[in-house]
Amino acid sequence: MSDTYLSLVPHDPHWHPDEPAAAAAVNVARGLFPQAEHVAVESEEGVTFFDAGANTESVHCPFCGGDIEEWWGGAMDQAFAAGFADLSVTTPCCHKPASLNDLRYVWPxxxxxxxxxxxxxxxxxxxxxxxxxxxxxxxxxxxxxxQRL
Ligand SMILES: [Zn+2]
Known part of the structure; x- marks a missing residue:
């Protein structure tokens, strides 16, 4: 038996819905997934990284498509240490400003x-x-x- 989690994350990493919008979204999701065990808008203490939980992640540059997985681990550690307050980075391959949120993650x-x-x-x-x-x-x-656990 495995569990499947679907997380719907706003595009803006610092944005969250007000209560009526959150309640409306939960209602719509309950209507779409009547068999779901649990539907809720969950707020985190700060910016959190949501991913598929896969062991191997592949990350590519959004500009030149370069494989930046090795660099990405260090960039994530640095951003994590600062509570993900600042997601801006410079890509290691083509030296362009980007956000960690806009890299091409092979796993969403x-x-x-x-x-x-x-x-x-x-x-x-x-x-x-x-x-x-x-x-x-x-x-x-x-x-x-x-995410499948
Ligand atoms: Zn690049």
Whole structure:
């Protein structure tokens, strides 16, 4: 038996919905996933990295496509030490300003202060209309991160 977690993370890593928007998004998600065990907007103490929990992560530069996985580990450690307050970095390959949130993660990943979490939604993918319905209720574009434990 494994558990599936779907986390919907706002695009802006510092943004969180107000209570009515969070409640509306939870209602929409409950309607879309009636079999889900748990649906809630969970707020974190600070900016948190949400990812698929895979052992191997592959990270590429959004500008030149270079493999920056080795550099990324150090950049994440530094940003983590500062509580992810500042996600700005300079890419090691082509020396361009970027955000850790905008790198090309092969496994979907996102930074955020909150996520709408659906535990065992009963499906393994999200249709774009479903995502849009939740985004409209939440009033923010969202990144969908699937985690299977
Ligand atoms: Zn590059």
């Amino acid at each position: 990943a996102a930074f955020g202060v909150c996520a709408l979490t659906v535990v065992n939604p009963g499906v393994t993918s999200l249709a774009s209309e479903q995502l849009r319905a939740i985004e409209q209720a939440m009033r923010s574009p969202l990144k969908a991160i699937w």
